[in-house]
Amino acid sequence: AQTVTQSQPEMSVQEAETVTLSCTYDTSESDYYLFWYKQPPSRQMILVIRQEAYKQQNATENRFSVNFQKAAKSFSLKISDSQLGDAAMYFCAHIWGAQKLVFGQGTRLTINP
Amino acid sequence: DSGVTQTPKHLITATGQRVTLRCSPRSGDLSVYWYQQSLDQGLQFLIQYYNGEERAKGNILERFSAQQFPDLHSELNLSSLELGDSALYFCASSPSSGRAETQYFGPGTRLLVL
Numbered sequence: 001a002q003t004v005t006q007s008q009p010e011m012s013v014q015e016a017e018t019v020t021l022s023c024t025y026d027t028s029e030s031d032y033y034l035f036w037y038k039q040p041p042s043r044q045m046i047l048v049i050r051q052e053a054y055k056q057q058n059a060t061e062n063r064f065s066v067n068f069q070k071a072a073k074s075f076s077l078k079i080s081d082s083q084l085g086d087a088a089m090y091f092c093a094h095i096w097g098a099q100k101l102v103f104g105q106g107t108r109l110t111i112n113p
Numbered sequence: 114d115s116g117v118t119q120t121p122k123h124l125i126t127a128t129g130q131r132v133t134l135r136c137s138p139r140s141g142d143l144s145v146y147w148y149q150q151s152l153d154q155g156l157q158f159l160i161q162y163y164n165g166e167e168r169a170k171g172n173i174l175e176r177f178s179a180q181q182f183p184d185l186h187s188e189l190n191l192s193s194l195e196l197g198d199s200a201l202y203f204c205a206s207s208p209s210s211g212r213a214e215t216q217y218f219g220p221g222t223r224l225l226v227l
Binding site: 031032033035037042043044045046047050052091095096099100101102103104105106 | 115144146148155156157158161168169171201203205210211212213214215216217218220221223
């Protein structure tokens, strides 16, 4: 079965500091895609970043970057210069089969001013 | 704003009833996906439609059904509702159908079954 595990139910960080959210996944496929989605209190699911497994280079989007370790099946999200607006639930997701997104249980991130 | 719209935003109903959730995908997107987010099950894939046809099925109950219309909007029908069906239901869309597609989510419909 394709699974995604986020081992940190909650994380907190001081404003302007850096935080890393962990994610591991299990797949038997060689070509796949990984995503981080953010869910703020509004409950909207917002795409943060995406990584193609065939690309060696880690994806970056402004203050957000990933550390993709394919052999270890690890896909962590680093948020630099944390801002109050980054407070949210963060979900790691893996696309399985052709279309189905499989999500982890989420990590609640708190930003301390 | 992802460009995906969902109505209604909130729905309160009683056990045994039937409701319909509606989704309009982003302009140009042919695929629509439905997900359920509940406290005990997390985010789960229900079903996908591509250009009017069912393409993939997940953990969707027999009491639930969906369809995609010629104008590409989709409806999720939930019948014989139970307390456990209370959840946030998301619709997502993507341009085509395939693992390379990024799915963009709508704001969700919050269903409360009393």
